[in-house]
Amino acid sequence: MNRQITLASRPVGYPKESDFNLVEVPIPTPGDGEVLVKTLYLSVDPYMRGRINAAKSYAANVEIDEVMVGSVIAEVIETNHSNVEVGDIVNAGIGWQEYGVVGGNGLRKIDPTIAPISTAGGILGMPGLTAYFGLLEVGKLQERETVFVSGAAGAVGSVVGQIAKIKGCRVVGSAGTDEKVAYIVDELGFDDAFNYKEVTDYHEELQRLFPDGIDVYFDNVGGVITDAVFLNLRIKGRVVICGQISQYNLEKPETGPRFLWHMITKRARIEGFLVSEFADQHAEALVEMSEWVRQGKLKYRETVEEGGIESAPAAFISMLKGGNIGKQLVKIADF
Amino acid sequence: MNRQITLASRPVGYPKESDFNLVEVPIPTPGDGEVLVKTLYLSVDPYMRGRINAAKSYAANVEIDEVMVGSVIAEVIETNHSNVEVGDIVNAGIGWQEYGVVGGNGLRKIDPTIAPISTAGGILGMPGLTAYFGLLEVGKLQERETVFVSGAAGAVGSVVGQIAKIKGCRVVGSAGTDEKVAYIVDELGFDDAFNYKEVTDYHEELQRLFPDGIDVYFDNVGGVITDAVFLNLRIKGRVVICGQISQYNLEKPETGPRFLWHMITKRARIEGFLVSEFADQHAEALVEMSEWVRQGKLKYRETVEEGGIESAPAAFISMLKGGNIGKQLVKIADF
Numbered sequence: 001m002n003r004q005i006t007l008a009s010r011p012v013g014y015p016k017e018s019d020f021n022l023v024e025v026p027i028p029t030p031g032d033g034e035v036l037v038k039t040l041y042l043s044v045d046p047y048m049r050g051r052i053n054a055a056k057s058y059a060a061n062v063e064i065d066e067v068m069v070g071s072v073i074a075e076v077i078e079t080n081h082s083n084v085e086v087g088d089i090v091n092a093g094i095g096w097q098e099y100g101v102v103g104g105n106g107l108r109k110i111d112p113t114i115a116p117i118s119t120a121g122g123i124l125g126m127p128g129l130t131a132y133f134g135l136l137e138v139g140k141l142q143e144r145e146t147v148f149v150s151g152a153a154g155a156v157g158s159v160v161g162q163i164a165k166i167k168g169c170r171v172v173g174s175a176g177t178d179e180k181v182a183y184i185v186d187e188l189g190f191d192d193a194f195n196y197k198e199v200t201d202y203h204e205e206l207q208r209l210f211p212d213g214i215d216v217y218f219d220n221v222g223g224v225i226t227d228a229v230f231l232n233l234r235i236k237g238r239v240v241i242c243g244q245i246s247q248y249n250l251e252k253p254e255t256g257p258r259f260l261w262h263m264i265t266k267r268a269r270i271e272g273f274l275v276s277e278f279a280d281q282h283a284e285a286l287v288e289m290s291e292w293v294r295q296g297k298l299k300y301r302e303t304v305e306e307g308g309i310e311s312a313p314a315a316f317i318s319m320l321k322g323g324n325i326g327k328q329l330v331k332i333a334d335f
Numbered sequence: 336m337n338r339q340i341t342l343a344s345r346p347v348g349y350p351k352e353s354d355f356n357l358v359e360v361p362i363p364t365p366g367d368g369e370v371l372v373k374t375l376y377l378s379v380d381p382y383m384r385g386r387i388n389a390a391k392s393y394a395a396n397v398e399i400d401e402v403m404v405g406s407v408i409a410e411v412i413e414t415n416h417s418n419v420e421v422g423d424i425v426n427a428g429i430g431w432q433e434y435g436v437v438g439g440n441g442l443r444k445i446d447p448t449i450a451p452i453s454t455a456g457g458i459l460g461m462p463g464l465t466a467y468f469g470l471l472e473v474g475k476l477q478e479r480e481t482v483f484v485s486g487a488a489g490a491v492g493s494v495v496g497q498i499a500k501i502k503g504c505r506v507v508g509s510a511g512t513d514e515k516v517a518y519i520v521d522e523l524g525f526d527d528a529f530n531y532k533e534v535t536d537y538h539e540e541l542q543r544l545f546p547d548g549i550d551v552y553f554d555n556v557g558g559v560i561t562d563a564v565f566l567n568l569r570i571k572g573r574v575v576i577c578g579q580i581s582q583y584n585l586e587k588p589e590t591g592p593r594f595l596w597h598m599i600t601k602r603a604r605i606e607g608f609l610v611s612e613f614a615d616q617h618a619e620a621l622v623e624m625s626e627w628v629r630q631g632k633l634k635y636r637e638t639v640e641e642g643g644i645e646s647a648p649a650a651f652i653s654m655l656k657g658g659n660i661g662k663q664l665v666k667i668a669d670f
Contacts, residue, residue, distance in 0.1 A: 050600075219595070223593070226595065241595050241598040243599070244599070247593060253592055253593065255591055257588055257590055258557065258558070258579075260557055260561065261579045261582055262607075263576040263606065264577070264607040264608070264609070265607070266607065267606075267607055268606070269606045270605040270606075271603070271604040271605075272597075272598030272600070272601065272602055273602050274599070
């Protein structure tokens, strides 16, 4: 049998485990040109919170009783496609389930000799690519600029800061525990960091950390930290909007200070993006990033929930509340 | 004698006439390489409101008892510079006064045979260039896109809408009186317009006017109209922040709904700018715009206060409250 996690109800505020159901269905059969995959790791990501709202998001929402969306790292166990072999490790967008059928065309294969296969859900997967293109293509980072990253110990933020260091920039991050702050400074080489739960005046803190202002702000969080950034941008500063996790689980939308006036005085730019816009450059970027990982210039941690498919909702909720360091994964089966 | 308007006190909320003083000083004498000019028209512009705040703006603020900043259209009456002749009409940044001394190098001369000299303060001056570069260079307007302009009957907004029409776009404007709405539709050729004082639900109004969304929003106003735009942007929409006049005269800063989430779902861009960033392209743009004026493709109106230098504060306050259609000028002397 194939076990799946489906959406039971639309969450109000933070999701609860009861917003999800565990169901059993027969293992599907691949048709012509299709392959059957067995999930090894499941990725849980902040963007999924937007996909279970009724409100219009940038992608189709999950309907009630549908399988939760998402990408998995999986092993091919049956193939009807000439380019795919049994035993291939692939990225497949089958959602939260133990088995799934996908078309063989364009399936992204993972080379297990480069790095552990779990990295295909993190530093060498969507989160790593999001950091790469957000910082370099959207943020147009230049050498020796100053960079601030919120959500800096997460799957995306931790890569943003390290790429900024590779580019010779000064980089500061914010995160939600002292352990995360120590991790990004001591292990990842950020120049500085602060625990946003222990700072009350973000404007003052950013002024102290960036006496000459911020060139690029990579925003994973939104809310009050982001408000303070607008007071500390440099002329021609860029604000890359990657995520707004502080806003995803609010029961009522927040208001905040109006800041567009600062955009004129600073001739600044705010830009949102999706990593999929850069799909034709992903392969090339992964070559560069794999080399950085090999050289030890890009380090990573993973937070792996070992409890199988039934633990995916708890892992997702924990990640939304900041329980992870680095990429949050759920291990479904042994490789 | 030379009469000047100086800043008497920093306004709280809308400026009052008592925030300004009229003073008399001797007419200055030009030194080597300098010229003495006599003001014909004085320009009053929204940006000046920011310059009389104590808060840091994008340019140096006016101190108490200093002459108000600004650009004038003036006649050269004495010259110590070989490239400037008596009788030349020039743009000079001497502020609110009847006479002033400026360096002759790089002084921008106005050709009175192209259009009335007053246009050098409006459609063929800083406001016209602001519209041109904001829409085409910052907004990257493409043919057949949809454009929304707030403050559409003002010196900048009225030009934005007409350039968008020249580029084959659908353009809608908002303004604060029925007369202005009629003007921009009937005389300037906007596709549609609304009186923002008579609309209560801007989101609904913009949905009606832009059923497929807005590609470029040229923002002169900010506040609640701008809030509604973020709900109606198209994928890859651009928001050009030119002014935020609704916010300049508030006694307390406003808050508004957080909207950065929309920037991700729409992969949208917000960008602020100053026309001075494009200084090296101004001359070329003025050639193109002069031709559009000559062809009748760019129309304009001016609101001219005839009461001399002593009427400048009243004209400035009236402009901030929306009393003008097109460019607000103060006539100081006959040409």
